Amino acid sequence: MAFLSNLVNGISLGSIYAIIALGYTMVYGIAKMLNFAHGDVIMVGAFIIFCGAQYWGLPPAVCILLAMLVCTVLGMTIEKLAYKPLRKAAGLAVLITAIGMSYLLQNTALLIWGANPKVFPGLFKLDTFRLFNGQLSIKPETLITILANIVIMVALTLFISRTKMGKAMRCVSEDRGAAELMGINVNRTISVTFAIGSALAAIAGWLLCSSYPQLMPTTGSMPGIKAFTAAVFGGIGSIPGAMLGGVLLGLIEIFGKAYISTELGDAIVFAVLIIVLLVRPTGLLGKPIREKV
Amino acid sequence: MKKLTALILALCLVLAASAALAEDLVLKIGHIGPQTGDAAVYGTATYRGAQIAADEISEADNGIKVIILNEDDSHDPEKSKNAYNSVMEQGAQMIVGTTTTGPCIEVGALAYEERVFMLTPSASSTQVTEGKDNVYQLCFTDPNQGSASAAVINERKLGTKIAVIYNNADAYSTGIYQTFIDKAKELGLEVVSTTTFTGETTDYSVQVAAAKDAGADLVFLPIYYTPASQILIAAKSIDYNPVFFGVDGMDGILTLEGFDTSLAEGVMLLTPFVADAKDERTQNFVAKYNELYKEVPNQFAADGYDCVYALVEAAKIAGVTSDAAAEDICDNLIAAMQQLKITGLTGTMTWSANGEVDKVPTAMVIKGGEYVGLDN
Numbered sequence: 001m002a003f004l005s006n007l008v009n010g011i012s013l014g015s016i017y018a019i020i021a022l023g024y025t026m027v028y029g030i031a032k033m034l035n036f037a038h039g040d041v042i043m044v045g046a047f048i049i050f051c052g053a054q055y056w057g058l059p060p061a062v063c064i065l066l067a068m069l070v071c072t073v074l075g076m077t078i079e080k081l082a083y084k085p086l087r088k089a090a091g092l093a094v095l096i097t098a099i100g101m102s103y104l105l106q107n108t109a110l111l112i113w114g115a116n117p118k119v120f121p122g123l124f125k126l127d128t129f130r131l132f133n134g135q136l137s138i139k140p141e142t143l144i145t146i147l148a149n150i151v152i153m154v155a156l157t158l159f160i161s162r163t164k165m166g167k168a169m170r171c172v173s174e175d176r177g178a179a180e181l182m183g184i185n186v187n188r189t190i191s192v193t194f195a196i197g198s199a200l201a202a203i204a205g206w207l208l209c210s211s212y213p214q215l216m217p218t219t220g221s222m223p224g225i226k227a228f229t230a231a232v233f234g235g236i237g238s239i240p241g242a243m244l245g246g247v248l249l250g251l252i253e254i255f256g257k258a259y260i261s262t263e264l265g266d267a268i269v270f271a272v273l274i275i276v277l278l279v280r281p282t283g284l285l286g287k288p289i290r291e292k293v
Numbered sequence: 294m295k296k297l298t299a300l301i302l303a304l305c306l307v308l309a310a311s312a313a314l315a316e317d318l319v320l321k322i323g324h325i326g327p328q329t330g331d332a333a334v335y336g337t338a339t340y341r342g343a344q345i346a347a348d349e350i351s352e353a354d355n356g357i358k359v360i361i362l363n364e365d366d367s368h369d370p371e372k373s374k375n376a377y378n379s380v381m382e383q384g385a386q387m388i389v390g391t392t393t394t395g396p397c398i399e400v401g402a403l404a405y406e407e408r409v410f411m412l413t414p415s416a417s418s419t420q421v422t423e424g425k426d427n428v429y430q431l432c433f434t435d436p437n438q439g440s441a442s443a444a445v446i447n448e449r450k451l452g453t454k455i456a457v458i459y460n461n462a463d464a465y466s467t468g469i470y471q472t473f474i475d476k477a478k479e480l481g482l483e484v485v486s487t488t489t490f491t492g493e494t495t496d497y498s499v500q501v502a503a504a505k506d507a508g509a510d511l512v513f514l515p516i517y518y519t520p521a522s523q524i525l526i527a528a529k530s531i532d533y534n535p536v537f538f539g540v541d542g543m544d545g546i547l548t549l550e551g552f553d554t555s556l557a558e559g560v561m562l563l564t565p566f567v568a569d570a571k572d573e574r575t576q577n578f579v580a581k582y583n584e585l586y587k588e589v590p591n592q593f594a595a596d597g598y599d600c601v602y603a604l605v606e607a608a609k610i611a612g613v614t615s616d617a618a619a620e621d622i623c624d625n626l627i628a629a630m631q632q633l634k635i636t637g638l639t640g641t642m643t644w645s646a647n648g649e650v651d652k653v654p655t656a657m658v659i660k661g662g663e664y665v666g667l668d669n
């Protein structure tokens with residue numbers, strides 16, 4: 001039974017990583033940049049929901065929609081102000097800017113909401129599922145997260161493969177220069193990518209803080225980095241890969257803590273990142289990159 | 294004519310007052326602690342507590358006036374040394390401070406060289422007093438809390454199988470854990486599960502499940518209230534209801550924003566001060582503090598308050614005079630502290646030669662969203 005409940009906990013944590021990793025992988029796949037501020041957009045989304053539910057007394061669904069709206073605007077603004085001017089610059093410059101943006105968001109949140117941690121309210125009061133005479137309990141948040149993952153994954157895949165905007169995204173991803181020559185508005189496409197990624201961040205913020213109800217300005221940073229690890233593990237740029245990588249990473253973390261040592265939990269997670277990068281640099285489901293010589 | 298009479302009367306009053314002042318013992322006590330920056334809450338509290346004590350003593354009109362010379366150090370060792378120099382220039386005879394551990398270690402070294410007596414309200418590391426005969430602590434040392442917790446658990450038979458969850462990335466938590474384990478071994482307490490986390494941990498399910506699977510009926514949490522709240526939530530979700538036992542870091546859990554305080558029902562903790570205590574002195578202090586600053590004082594404010602009373606008592610024993618220089622009274626104060634026994638807001642205290650306080654920690658339990666004594 002201990003094994004089963006660890007399995008459930010692992011999937012629960014993993015599905016959170018997966019949903020954050022979706023945002024990472026989506027932006028990387030299309031804009032070809034690592035948006036390290038993603039974890040902090042998640043934190044902002046969670047704070048908006050917290051304020052909506054706790055201070056303004058808004059209904060749960062409105063809170064989530066409001067957070068999605070704020071995060072979308074925030075994501076597009078960040079892209080326009082910080083990343084767009086660097087579109088022609090070296091990849092390293094964009095990466096450093098993203099890290100700077102991450103700290104900017106964290107410290108702004110510190111100014112607005114203070115350093116005191118807050119406990120995130122459960123928006124929907126649902127009962128825990130209990131199986132085997134209550135020996136195994138499954139939190140409803142876990143089920144919602146898994147469901148949200150599947151819905152988002154399918155919707156994103158359909159969007160990218162079926163719509164005109166999706167087609168433009170694939171083109172930009174494949175060859176930005178050629179896409180521009182074919183009359184695709186690259187800036188607008190990347191902007192939309194950020195908008196979608198940031199709206200997903202708001203949902204991820206809600207699910208993260210519902211499962212692990214602790215909210216402070218640094219809430220998004222560690223899950224963000226682990227989700228990035230998950231995205232690389234699954235093959236960055238691949239949407240099913242992000243999901244697979246997330247769930248596997250959650251399982252590795254929980255089983256590592258349960259059966260090896262709680263002290264080594266995080267070490268194991270990042271050791272996995274190193275091993276994957278050594279053995280299979282493109283990740284589990286990543287496309288192999290062919291270098292033309 | 295009336296004006297002149299009034300003037301003469303006023304003059305007489307001033308003269309009388311200054312005459313009285315001249316006979317009074319005037320003690321100048323420096324206070325150093327962070328009142329800006331991240332740790333501002335602690336230094337502000339110790340200063341306010343100290344100021345309330347100084348006002349009380351001065352107003353009591355029994356021949357002693359206390360002047361607090363306050364400086365902010367922003368929890369920065371360099372600024373703290375400057376603050377120290379500043380209060381010494383203003384004529385401080387002894388020091389309440391510094392509030393936080395890091396600066397206290399550095400300023401303590403300076404005060405040791407210059408022979409200035411220091412009593413810190415809240416710097417709890419053993420490094421603060423180590424090798425300095427003139428630096429004393431009013432708070433428990435970190436290790437003390439661990440052994441005291443084990444002793445209370447053993448004495449009151451609160452649990453037979455004990456699990457410990459601590460933060461292995463934090464000196465405070467690790468320090469308490471070490472002494473707890475040592476004492477538990479000595480007392481023959483059975484520790485069935487020990488797990489750790491760090492400041493960046495998101496998920497506590499494994500730690501809580503390990504305690505549950507090991508059959509622990511008491512979980513010792515030598516940690517701050519934020520992770521403790523997550524552990525209580527995780528325990529609730531798997532229907533695990535052991536006794537949770539915390540230390541002074543647990544103080545604050547009831548005011549954590551958004552936290553369902555019913556989860557903390559029955560949580561026990563060792564803490565030197567609770568604002569809800571029913572004794573008259575605490576109630577007066579809380580009322581006064583609330584009136585002046587519009588908030589409920591925390592443990593740090595009580596520590597600052599007790600520091601001033603302890604120093605004044607020690608100064609009386611040492612025969613300190615108003616114009617005595619700090620370096621001349623230091624050794625007398627050290628001797629006086631050894632004899633001193635004083636009851637303050639944080640308990641009855643005596644001091645050992647190495648500067649550590651000896652006081653009985655109070656075990657509290659959370660009942661109906663309030664702290665009450667374990668015996669009530």
